Amino acid sequence: MKAIQAFENGRCGCETSNGASPLISMDEALRRLGEHARPITGTETEALSLATGRVLADPVLAATMTPPFDSSAMDGYALDSAALWGEGPWRLPVTQRIPAGAESTGRVAGGTAAQIFTGAPVPLGADAVVPQEHVARDGNLVILDRRPQPGLNIRRAGGDMRPGQTVLGAGSRLGPREIAACAAAGAARVHLIRPVRVALLVTGNEVRPAGADRGAAEIWDINSPMLSSELSRPDIHLIDVIQGADDRTHLRRALADMAKAADLIVTTGGISVGEEDHVKPVLGELEATVHFSGVAIKPGKPVSFGQIGTASWLGLPGNPLSALVIWHIFGLPLLDILSGRQIAEQRRRHVVAGKPVFRKPGRCEVRPARLMGFDSEGREIVDFGNTVNSAHVADLPGTDGLIFIPAETDRLPEGALLEFQPFNRA
Numbered sequence: 001m002k003a004i005q006a007f008e009n010g011r012c013g014c015e016t017s018n019g020a021s022p023l024i025s026m027d028e029a030l031r032r033l034g035e036h037a038r039p040i041t042g043t044e045t046e047a048l049s050l051a052t053g054r055v056l057a058d059p060v061l062a063a064t065m066t067p068p069f070d071s072s073a074m075d076g077y078a079l080d081s082a083a084l085w086g087e088g089p090w091r092l093p094v095t096q097r098i099p100a101g102a103e104s105t106g107r108v109a110g111g112t113a114a115q116i117f118t119g120a121p122v123p124l125g126a127d128a129v130v131p132q133e134h135v136a137r138d139g140n141l142v143i144l145d146r147r148p149q150p151g152l153n154i155r156r157a158g159g160d161m162r163p164g165q166t167v168l169g170a171g172s173r174l175g176p177r178e179i180a181a182c183a184a185a186g187a188a189r190v191h192l193i194r195p196v197r198v199a200l201l202v203t204g205n206e207v208r209p210a211g212a213d214r215g216a217a218e219i220w221d222i223n224s225p226m227l228s229s230e231l232s233r234p235d236i237h238l239i240d241v242i243q244g245a246d247d248r249t250h251l252r253r254a255l256a257d258m259a260k261a262a263d264l265i266v267t268t269g270g271i272s273v274g275e276e277d278h279v280k281p282v283l284g285e286l287e288a289t290v291h292f293s294g295v296a297i298k299p300g301k302p303v304s305f306g307q308i309g310t311a312s313w314l315g316l317p318g319n320p321l322s323a324l325v326i327w328h329i330f331g332l333p334l335l336d337i338l339s340g341r342q343i344a345e346q347r348r349r350h351v352v353a354g355k356p357v358f359r360k361p362g363r364c365e366v367r368p369a370r371l372m373g374f375d376s377e378g379r380e381i382v383d384f385g386n387t388v389n390s391a392h393v394a395d396l397p398g399t400d401g402l403i404f405i406p407a408e409t410d411r412l413p414e415g416a417l418l419e420f421q422p423f424n425r426a
């Protein structure tokens with residue numbers, strides 16, 4: 001079976017158990033995310049220049065026709081092609097000069113021409129613009145020997161947008177292309193979903209800020225800077241980043257406070273099965289709802305999702321690579337839902353394996369991968385490690401995204417189709 005078929009069937013075949021709680025499949029986990037997460041309410045109006053990365057609350061409609069008038073697509077001469085009698089060459093007096101931004105001073109009467117520049121309004125009476133390279137100029141006369149087609153080099157009013165036309169739908173995320181369409185539509189200010197308020201809680205007694213002095217059994221904090229970077233987006237307001245000790249009182253207070261202010265609480269670590277994993281017991285004390293805890297995925301098996309008060313909670317594993325992988329698989333779609341974003345395109349696409357895969361089946365395996373170019377059929381090739389170490393991040397900077405190996409797959413030949421999710425599509 002090809003790797004993609006397992007995903008198309010909607011199953012990873014990984015309803016296995018870790019002994020403590022049953023693991024659900026990645027697809028089922030994503031389904032529950034979609035079932036329980038709710039878009040935030042609250043909107044605000046913002047200048048278009050400050051709206052990059054934000055999500056539209058209302059559609060943007062074109063205010064007027066775009067372009068607003070018939071305009072020239074070339075520097076040249078505007079004339080009435082029907083007034084060119086008989087055979088050329090024709091010698092036409094130039095009666096006006098129209099640069100961009102200037103209004104025409106009058107009609108182009110039959111047998112005359114207006115010198116015109118790219119972007120200038122085509123004068124009444126003219127139905128074609130002949131580029132200046134295709135004519136000769138003799139004093140005040142322009143000489144042409146070929147009859148232009150009516151409409152030549154004229155950009156028609158409303159050719160791009162009609163008044164009232166929906167240019168962008170509610171839920172669109174504004175990048176440079178969307179901003180261009182809004183500007184053309186005359187939308188100086190846009191009505192936006194307010195940013196999603198996110199609080200980040202990184203657990204672990206052993207964790208010290210990156211570069212700080214540390215004891216023999218302590219490590220530097222990778223998750224806070226990594227996830228703060230993931231959360232540095234215009235559609236997110238990162239309201240709090242706390243490095244919390246593995247202590248229930250401390251965690252309970254921090255989570256309760258976060259739940260009052262945040263739309264989404266992201267935690268890392270402390271969600272596995274050990275006595276030192278305090279997040280889930282504390283959630284019990286806070287009477288949180290857990291929609292799933294444990295997914296048949298490698299890395300990131302302990303990933304959990306629920307609700308603390310009105311805030312959504314996404315529990316990422318402590319291992320940094322696991323946290324990153326799980327953020328991309330579950331965190332990004334969760335943010336899409338919370339921010340009311342409409343997704344027009346799939347995040348994943350198909351690529352071919354640049355080398356064979358041999359592995360122990362059981363959990364859907366997700367590996368960071370690097371795009372290597374194209375095969376003879378034009379398909380993208382990926383390279384990836386033979387194993388995943390969920391604590392290692394040194395190889396991450398050279399990778400472009402994640403590949404997905406279905407749970408039941410123990411081997412794949414070089415050239416097998418795999419699903420690939422790029423890192424750079426937020």
Ligand SMILES: Nc1nc2c(c(=O)[nH]1)N[C@H]1C(S)=C(S)[C@@H](COP(=O)(O)OP(=O)(O)OC[C@H]3O[C@@H](n4cnc5c(N)ncnc54)[C@H](O)[C@@H]3O)O[C@H]1N2
Nearest residue numbers: 204207220221222223224269270271272277301317318319
């Ligand atoms: N008996 C079992 N033990 C474990 C299981 C299991 O099923 N049974 N699952 C393992 C798997 S898989 C994972 S993943 C981890 C996840 O555990 P937690 O999410 O509770 O995370 P922690 O135990 O707190 O930390 C795991 C690991 O990551 C390091 N870490 C934590 N935070 C940071 C940080 N901010 N920066 C860098 N590194 C961090 C931490 O020191 C641990 O080494 O559980 C397994 N155990």
Ligand code: MOO
Nearest residue numbers: 299300301322390
């Ligand atoms: O599920 Mo864990 O993230 O493999 O180390």
